[in-house]
Amino acid sequence: MPYSVAFYTLGCKLNFAETSTVGRQMKEHGFEITDFKNAADLYVINTCSVTDHADRKCKKVVSEALRYNPNAYVVIMGCYAQLKPEEIASIPGVDLVLGAAEKFNLPLHLTDLVKQEKALIFNAPIKETNVFIPGFSEGDRTRTFMKVQDGCDYFCTFCTIPLARGSSRSANVFDTVEKVKKVAEGSAKEIVLTGVNLGDFGVTHGQDFYTLIQELDKIEGVDRFRISSIEPNLLSPEIIEFVAESQKFVPHFHIPLQSGSDTILKNMRRRYESDLYLQRIETINKLMPHCAIGVDVIVGFPGETEEEFLKTYQFLNELEITYLHVFPYSERPNTTAKKMKDIVPLKERGKRVEMLRILSEKKRMAFYQKYIGTERPVLFEMEEKGSKMHGFTDNYIKVTADYDPLLVNEIVNVRLDRILGNGTVEVSIPVEMLRH
Numbered sequence: 218m219p220y221s222v223a224f225y226t227l228g229c230k231l232n233f234a235e236t237s238t239v240g241r242q243m244k245e246h247g248f249e250i251t252d253f254k255n256a257a258d259l260y261v262i263n264t265c266s267v268t269d270h271a272d273r274k275c276k277k278v279v280s281e282a283l284r285y286n287p288n289a290y291v292v293i294m295g296c297y298a299q300l301k302p303e304e305i306a307s308i309p310g311v312d313l314v315l316g317a318a319e320k321f322n323l324p325l326h327l328t329d330l331v332k333q334e335k336a337l338i339f340n341a342p343i344k345e346t347n348v349f350i351p352g353f354s355e356g357d358r359t360r361t362f363m364k365v366q367d368g369c370d371y372f373c374t375f376c377t378i379p380l381a382r383g384s385s386r387s388a389n390v391f392d393t394v395e396k397v398k399k400v401a402e403g404s405a406k407e408i409v410l411t412g413v414n415l416g417d418f419g420v421t422h423g424q425d426f427y428t429l430i431q432e433l434d435k436i437e438g439v440d441r442f443r444i445s446s447i448e449p450n451l452l453s454p455e456i457i458e459f460v461a462e463s464q465k466f467v468p469h470f471h472i473p474l475q476s477g478s479d480t481i482l483k484n485m486r487r488r489y490e491s492d493l494y495l496q497r498i499e500t501i502n503k504l505m506p507h508c509a510i511g512v513d514v515i516v517g518f519p520g521e522t523e524e525e526f527l528k529t530y531q532f533l534n535e536l537e538i539t540y541l542h543v544f545p546y547s548e549r550p551n552t553t554a555k556k557m558k559d560i561v562p563l564k565e566r567g568k569r570v571e572m573l574r575i576l577s578e579k580k581r582m583a584f585y586q587k588y589i590g591t592e593r594p595v596l597f598e599m600e601e602k603g604s605k606m607h608g609f610t611d612n613y614i615k616v617t618a619d620y621d622p623l624l625v626n627e628i629v630n631v632r633l634d635r636i637l638g639n640g641t642v643e644v645s646i647p648v649e650m651l652r653h
Contacts, residue, residue, distance in 0.1 A: 220330060222248045223257035225278050228265025230354075230445060231411045232295060234364040236263045238352035239294075239323055246324040256286040258330055261323065264297035264305075266381050266549075272301070276308050283310045290330040294320035296381035299343060300550075306336035316340030317382055321350045346383035351393070353400050353408075359598050359626040360443075361405040365393050365429070366412030370420075371448075374486045374553035375518065375546065382413055389422040394432045397439070406596055406626055407441035407467075415444065416451025427456050434465050440628055441596065441611070446471045446513070449497050450489040457497070461504040467611040468508035470501060471542075475515045477532030478525040484557070485518060491532060502537045509584065509613035510538040514573055517546040517566030519557035526569050534576060539584045539613070541577035545570050578640075585614055585642055588633050595644065596628050607641065616644045 222243050226236045239261065240250055251257050260282040264275055279291055293305045294315040302314045312333040313326060318341040326339065352364040366387040369379050387393065400408060410433075412418065418426040426447075433442055442465050447456075449472050460466040472494070476482050479490045501508050512533065516526060533541065545566040548555050588610075595616055597608035606620045616631065618624075624646070631644040 219247050219249045220258040221251040221255065222259040222261060223251050223253045223255065223282070224261050224263065225253055225282070226263045227274055227278070228263075228296070229411075230362045230409065231364055231367075231413065232263050232265060234352040234354045234362045234411060235295075235320070235350075236261075237354040238350070238364075239263075239321065242321070242324055246327075253282070254285055257282075257289060258286070259290045259292065259327070260286075261292045261294065263320075264293060264295035266296035266300050266377050272297075272304060275305065279308055279310050288332065290327075290332060292323065292326075294323070296378070299340060299346075299381045300377060302338045302340040306338055308336075311336045314338045314340065317343060317346040318348075343380055343383045347386060349386040349388055351388060351396050353396075355403060355405070359405055359596055360407040360409055361400055361403065362409045362411050362445075363397060363400060364411050365397075366415050366418045369414040370417070371414065371488065372486065374484065374557075375515065375549065377549045377552060378413055380551060385414055385417045386421050387412070387418045390419065390424050390429050390432055393418075393429060394436065397433060398436055401436055401438040404626060406439075406628060407443060408439055409443045409445055411445045414448060414451075416447045416456075426451065427453060427459065430456065430459060430463075430466060434459075434463050439465060442466045443469055444471075446473060448473060448488070449494045452497055454500055457500050457504060467613075468505045469511075469611070469613045470508065471511035471513070472497065473513035474533075475513060476518065476521070476525075477529035478521070481518055481521055481525055481529075484520055484554075485515075486553070495532075495536070498536055498538065507588075507612050509540075511540050511542060511613075512536075512538050513542045513544070515544050515546050516569040516573060517561040517563075519546070519554055519561065520559040521546075521561055522559075530572060530576070533573070538580060540581045541573055543570050543573040543577065581640070582636065585633075585636050588612075588614060589635060589642070590633065592630050592632050594628050595631050597624050597626065599625050615641045617641045618644050618646060621646075 224236050226232050262278050290312050291310050292313040298314050299316040305314050314336055319339040354362040368383045368385045370385045372379050416426050418429055477491055593610040595608040595610050597606050604620050605617050607617045631646050634643050634645055637643055
């Protein structure tokens with residue numbers, strides 16, 4: 218009888234794509250993938266260093282796994298495993314810790330599943346992590362998250378990702394397109410392009426992201442491409458113009474800002490100023506007034522006075538954007554920002570987060586309201602909640618409708634009727650679609 222393996226993923230969409238890739242490797246080596254609660258023989262936990270309290274979250278998942286099977290073999294991999302291998306190895310119940318260079322070699326480290334008295338660590342220096350391994354998620358979504366880039370060369374003062382994932386790298390355009398073609402043979406109707414610094418694609422091959430999306434747009438069998446987070450300095454006007462004309466790339470961008478204060482942007486070592494960011498937003502709205510625009514913001518960075526924060530608030534308030542992802546600044550070991558003075562108290566960081574989250578909700582609802590009474594194409598997800606199903610319009614409005622299994626994983630033009638209390642939009646489906 219084959220060993221069973223269960224996975225748990227913390228963090229970003231990129232991590233989910235990588236977990237799926239490791240899962241396919243394990244199946245090829247004879248393992249049977251099972252649900253986390255099914256008392257698996259082997260548990261693999263893919264960690265993140267960006268979210269707060271990575272250590273606490275990792276310990277909690279390990280404890281939960283051992284509650285289902287006290288004799289399970291436990292493997293920890295991912296960013297946190299690269300940054301703090303000894304810390305992870307000390308968590309009771311952990312048997313194997315794999316850093317960035319080894320996580321895709323998991324089957325090779327499993328000669329048996331005998332519990333270890335002391336966890337084994339395979340964690341090469343991050344400068345040795347220079348091979349690009351593509352990946353994509355599958356199985357439970359109508360969208361596939363496709364990893365086309367990894368690592369980052371930017372070294373922003375608050376960020377540990379270059380230390381956890383290494384330098385920027387990717388496959389070349391031809392190999393990436395071939396990989397996407399294979400993914401397109403599956404059932405997913407939408408492919409989300411992901412990476413650590415997505416717009417830096419191709420830098421090691423003398424190529425660029427603009428060339429990639431032009432080639433991807435020609436692939437048959439994919440209804441939608443969605444670009445995940447992309448740096449404003451790498452989101453060129455040519456990319457924006459291309460998406461505006463494309464029939465496959467949807468009108469949705471997620472563009473990190475981090476601060477509306479040029480002083481703070483400089484201290485963060487960001488590669489743009491607020492004027493460039495404003496130009497990108499204005500270009501998008503001119504060419505695609507229906508485009509959804511998401512923004513990442515960090516508040517409470519060292520030296521962010523009340524005046525500097527209000528610059529960010531006012532800047533965002535005046536921008537034609539759709540929603541915010543707001544994070545309180547969190548001190549990270551081995552980062553330049555951790556050594557900075559003028560620390561913002563935690564209570565003040567929380568207050569600023571709340572102000573921007575309220576602003577985000579106002580922006581989102583105003584965007585949704587513009588489209589009430591109109592029709593938009595929706596891809597309905599496989600996930601079902603009671604008698605309802607949900608999906609997303611091309612411009613990232615989350616909608617809900619009565620569950621119909623024949624509409625799952627289908628792109629349907631629907632009428633947006635009203636905003637519900639939970640922040641989703643109720644839609645009605647044309648009669649001709651209901652007749653199938």
